[in-house]
Amino acid sequence: MHGITVEGSSHRFSCDSDDTMLGGGLRAGLGMPYECAVGGCGTCKFELLEGEVEEVWSAAPGLSDRDRAKGRKLACQCRPTSDCRIKIRLDDACRPIIVPRRFGAVLASSEDVTHDIREFRFRAASPAAFLPGQFALLRIPGVPGVRAYSMANLPNDEGDWHFQVRRVEGGAASSALFDRLDRGAQVQIDGPYGTAHLRTTVARDVVCVAGGSGLAPMLSIARGMSQSGMLETQRLHFFYGAREVRDVCGEAQLSALQGFGDRIRFYPVVSAPDLGNGTTWRGQTGFVHQHVEQVIGAQMPECEFYMAGPPRMIQAMQDMLHARHAVPTAQVHYDRFF
Structure with missing residues (x-):
């Protein structure tokens, strides 16, 4: 067990030698910033001021060459091998509600x-x-x-x-x-x-946007809305972006929830429909963010958004929501699947 001191604050936490700096900090209840927790996003960058660490994945794409030249490291990829002093920006929004x-x-x-x-x-x-x-x-x-x-x-x-x-x-x-x-x-x-979890106290209608295996957390949110009673007063618009017709999924799970077809609406979108192999797709085609804009339109600033999927999908959604419709960042929650 090693002691980790956060420079410029009164925070000090203990971290096992087989745990990451990020894991140790979150287990201590600190608001250490992160998104993916596996080295892809770069959100958990820190500077090692004193001590030694083992880098689990030294070539993690979350660090640029500039970051490495400046001595920055990723908290999710570093295990302490001694007591350390680090410089990192703490964020109360990342403080765990449930400690991992x-x-x-x-x-x-x-x-x-x-x-x-x-x-x-x-x-x-x-x-x-x-x-x-x-x-x-x-x-x-x-x-x-x-x-x-x-x-x-x-x-x-x-x-x-x-x-x-x-x-x-x-x-x-x-x-x-x-x-x-x-x-x-x-x-x-x-x-x-993860911080892109369901906010049960928010009274706005909800828009879920999923791509690929991003279906999983969006299903959990839909199920959470159903279990908590949110669907008695709010609507859920559930968009799923697939590449081919055979990739479309989610309707079977959503249809098991009370209110499907009424307070729950499902919108599958296929970006590359394969119409040459006997498959007929009569649904929406194109990119999922485009269909979200068509369906929700001017009501976007009045909705709460949850998104999970490839980084390009998340970026397209962010550009559309913030730049074209002025949706406040506090109403947009997402996980990028690296």
Whole structure:
């Protein structure tokens, strides 16, 4: 255990040598800024003023050459090997509502969602504590490092954690999950993480926008709205952006919620409909952010937005919401899937 002092503040926390600076800080209840927690976004940059650290992924894309030249590091990729003094900007908005913890879980079952997305259901010995829309880090046997996956289900006393994973060609983690992990296999779960969680006290109508396996956290938010009674007074507009017709998903899960077709509206959009192989698509085509603009229009500043998907989708949504419709940043919550 090492002591970490935050320069310019009264904060000092303890961090295990097998934990990251980010994990240790969040477990201590500090508002350490982050987004992806796996080295892709660069939000958790810090400066090491004193002490030594081990960099788990020294080539993480979250750091630019300029960052490295200035000696900056990523808190999610650094483990302390001594007491340290660091310089980092703390943000109360990142202070965890539920402190992340690490624990073991076993694979209970799995089920295909599409041709390349599968839901893996793990069970732990203690209750599953998280907020709808959050994610966790999985350590998978035989796979170096951790992977971030969002929960599709709701918090529960049974200890169930449901993750939707897209098979990535050549991907070590997805290959292990799809091809080598049998029922009863153990993984380590570290969570929950993420600030793009459902705000149950906000009375605005909700717009969820998902792409790929970003379906999972958006489903969790939809289910959270249903469970909390929000749908009695608010509407949910749920957009799903797919590349091909065979990638479209989400309707089966949403249709199980009370109010589907009335207070819950589902809008699938296909960007590259494959009409040459006998497949007919009579729905919307194009990019999902374009259809959001067509449907919601002038009502955008009156809505709360939740988004999960590829960085390009998130960026297009941000440009559209903020630049063209002046939606306040406080009403937009997102996870980019790196």
